[in-house]
Amino acid sequence: MIKSKQIPVTDEKINQTIFSYNNFINVGNNKTSPFYQIYAIIPTPNSLNHLSALLNSIKGIHQSSLLALPLNRVTVILEATNNKTVSFSKKNLIHYLETIENLFAHYSLLPFRFGMVLSPLTLIDLIRSKESELIQNLTFISQKTEFGLKVFWQSPEIRDKQITARMSKNSFFLTSSKNLTTSQQYLIKKVHKHRYIAYREAICEEVAAKIEHSISKLNVIVKHEKNCSDNLLLETYFLLNGKQSDKLRQIILELGNKEKDLQLILTGPWPPFNFINVTLK
DSSP, rough: OOOOOOOOOHHHHHHHHOOOHHHHHHHHHTTTOOOEEEEEEEEESSSSHHHHHHHHHHHTSSSSSSSSEEEEEEEEEEESSSSSSOOOHHHHHHHHHHHHHHTTTTOOEEEOOOEEEEHHHHHHHHHHHHHHHHHHHHHHHHTEEEEEEEEEOOOOHHHHHHHHHHHHGGGGSSOOOOOHHHHHHHHHHHHHHHHHHHHHHHHHHHHHHHHHHTTSSSSSEEEEEEBTTTTEEEEEEEEGGGGGGHHHHHHHHHHHHOOEEEEEEEEEEEOOOGGGOOOOO
16 A cells, blocks of 8 residues: 655745646545646656656646656656546657656656546546556566567568568469369468468568567567557567667668568667556546
8 A cells, every 4th residue: 555655835936837746646536636648657756746747747648737646665657637538649649758758858757648647636546556567567668669670571572572482382372263162262372371371470580589589689679569450560668778879870781781571670768568467548
């Protein structure tokens, strides 16, 4: 359970952005209390001055300065709103992502999902129930950053050529269908389609293995999403210390130069969206 921690808040400017636990509870007990758009959780900083100045400089989706609620070892970043929901628009989503990135430039953080709006008391209950998981996740991602890699075929023609070349080595696919019945032709087409997908997935596995081998000397955690659909072959996410970012960029550049049939697009650094192992509902 998260115990209330009375953090001294005396400076007037800090007082405008940093809640004390008791003040937040009082707001929650007020029948006319606002709701709160939740952005992220950060480790509670030793000094609130820098955090306060940062929050004063950031406008949230609802065009208000962000606020902070320190709760023992974690601090919740939020924004007051009279609305129970957030409009799911491209503009709001981009604003949310920019806000998270702005915070991430200064603190390790766990981003909340876009559009999470809670009452004060519901928020307190949520943090209490997830305290140990939140602390574990903050410790895990501390000082780390995420990069994303998308691997595309250079063209649909190259994709089909690569897969067809592998299939042609299987004598089954070289069998003539001239003397086959309609049902036999149908079944062969089904098998052909199934094997096409299987060969495509095999290539996907091979590319994932090449990526992992190429970064084996880095201290990095890797996750793959093997889409194997259309021209997008693979999505890979890296979690690593920010000091290794340039090495990762160089490795992926060299790998891309070797893989002539593929296009590798690396993005980041990002907050660790894909490496958070806690569900916030």
